[in-house]
Amino acid sequence: MKRILFITMIAIFSMGTVFAQKSALRDAKRALGKDDLGEARTLIKQAATNPETANDPETWKVMGDIGNKAFDAERVKAALGQGHNEKAMHDGLLESYLPYLKADSLSELPDEKGKVKNKVRKDVSSILRSNHPFYINGGVFYNSQKDYAKAADFFEIYWNIPTLPLYEGQKESFVLDSTYQSIKYYAIVSAITAEQHERALRMLERVASEPFIENPAFKETDVYELMAEEYKTLGDSVKFVQTLYKGAEKFPSSSYFLLNLINVFIKEGKPENALQYLDQAIANDPSNACDLNSVKGALLAEKKDYTNAEVEYKKALAHDPNCERALENLARNYMIQAQELKETTATLSRQQQVENDKKTIDYYQQALPLLENLDKILKGRSAAQQEINAILLLLRNAYYNLSVLGVDKSDQLKAIEDQLDLE
The missing domain is CATH 1.25.40 (Serine Threonine Protein Phosphatase 5, Tetratricopeptide repeat)
Known part of the structure; x- marks a missing residue:
């Protein structure tokens, strides 16, 4: 008899607990009906965290309704020109979204008979559709x-x-x-x-x-550019390069992907790959000759293809006579060839040495006007002294070697050394 009484008491206690939680849900709905949103929120949180009501679609539907009511109340005030709380309005809108989705998701679960009876979808879909623009x-x-x-x-x-x-099947x-x-x-x-x-x-x-x-x-290209930049930010170099390839293939006229691929190839020591994409970049953007043709010239010069490097630098200068990169690189191109000729002079016959010296002088003299022009340009735009000094050192090198080879540049050499403060 005592055992039966004990079991009966447990059953009554369990039913009381369920009833209490169902009551919390019911009371939350009642508070919502009275526009007591604070009380409604407190009660619905209790129902949402209790196992007896946590999986009840109605719990989450009410939670969504609370946020939606907070949104609607402030929106109506705004429409009437009354003082409204803009933050509360938007927060209510946000507060409603996920609970509505959960209510619908739970309602899509089949019951014990395997049937789906979604009682909230019509209401939820209507509210979300209306709220969408907000x-x-x-x-x-x-x-x-x-x-x-x-x-x-x-x-x-x-x-x-x-x-x-x-909204599946409801494109309209x-x-x-x-x-x-x-x-x-x-x-x-x-x-x-x-x-x-x-x-x-x-x-x-x-x-x-x-x-x-x-x-x-x-633009659509922006999607892939941002994607590449995000991978770069995260340090994922593999995905960064993969995105560059994808972008270059999908948008062959975009300079972003080509130029970044060129930089990657240059850093990886793959000049042939870089040259391949450079030709495409130049064809896409001939107005960017100063940069693109100068880079191509530098890659060719690294391969000791000085003749074709000179062609590229001159293309850049034809487009922009003040292209600093082309002026400096073409001057270096001449000076490197002059230095290489000087290094072979000792092994030549006297007659060959004379011919060699003539070519060497010619290279230095071709470099001079380029460097002198660049020096003026840098000083004209008040470039950093370090940048100016780098060109002055090249000029000093050219004046010195010409003087050694019998072309008197002593005055110019002294003027450069004074600027560099060299004793």
Whole structure:
């Protein structure tokens, strides 16, 4: 008899616990109906953390309704021109999103008979559809507050909503236009600004996999450029180079991918690969001859192909006579050849030495006007003294060697040494 009484008491206690939790859910709904959102939040948190009600779709539907009511209350005030709390408005909107999704997800689980009876989807899908545009406002607000991570949350939700299972087969529910595409970019940039680089990469991979819509915020090439930069930021050199290859293949007219690949090849000591992409870069952007042709000339010079290097430097100077890189590199090109001739002179016959000296003098004299012009350009733009001194040393070298070879440049040599403060 005592045992039966004990079991009965346990059963009654268990039923009381379940009832208490169901009561918390019911009381939360009652508080929500009275617009007592503070009390409603406290009660629904109890229901959400208790095993008896944590998996009840109604619990999460009510939690979403609480956030949505906070949003609606402030939105109505704003529409009427009354004093409203903008932060509370946006926070309510954000507060509603995940609980609504969980309510719908739980409602999609089959019951003990294997049937799905989703009683919340109609209401949830209607609310999220109506609230969809306001997530843009939330992102803009938190961007203005410099809370970029939260701004990214709002923009990403705006991006996510049309893709939710709730709207499968309902393409007409949303207008996926240039604004929609632009918000994807704002979500990515906000995440990058918040230094959430892994998150930004996930977004970038996602946007690259989706159809691109022309918009005023960004171009399709920007997606891959940002992706490459994010991999670089994270120190993933393999993915960085892979993205460069992908971008160069997909956007052959973009200089970003080509120039970065060229730099990678140069650093890796692969001049032939660099030259291959340089030709494509030059063809794409002939207006950038000063940089591109100068780099090509330098790569050829490294291979001791001085003749073709000279051709590239002269192409750069034909486009921009004041191209500093081409002026310096072409002068060096002549001086290197002069130095190599000097080093062979001792092994030659007297007649050959005379011919060698003539060629050597010619190389130094061709270098002089380039260096003198560059010296003027650097001083004209008030370049750093270290930069100017580097050119003065080259000039000193040329004047000295010409003087040794019988071309009197003693006055010019002294003037250079005075500038360098050499005794």
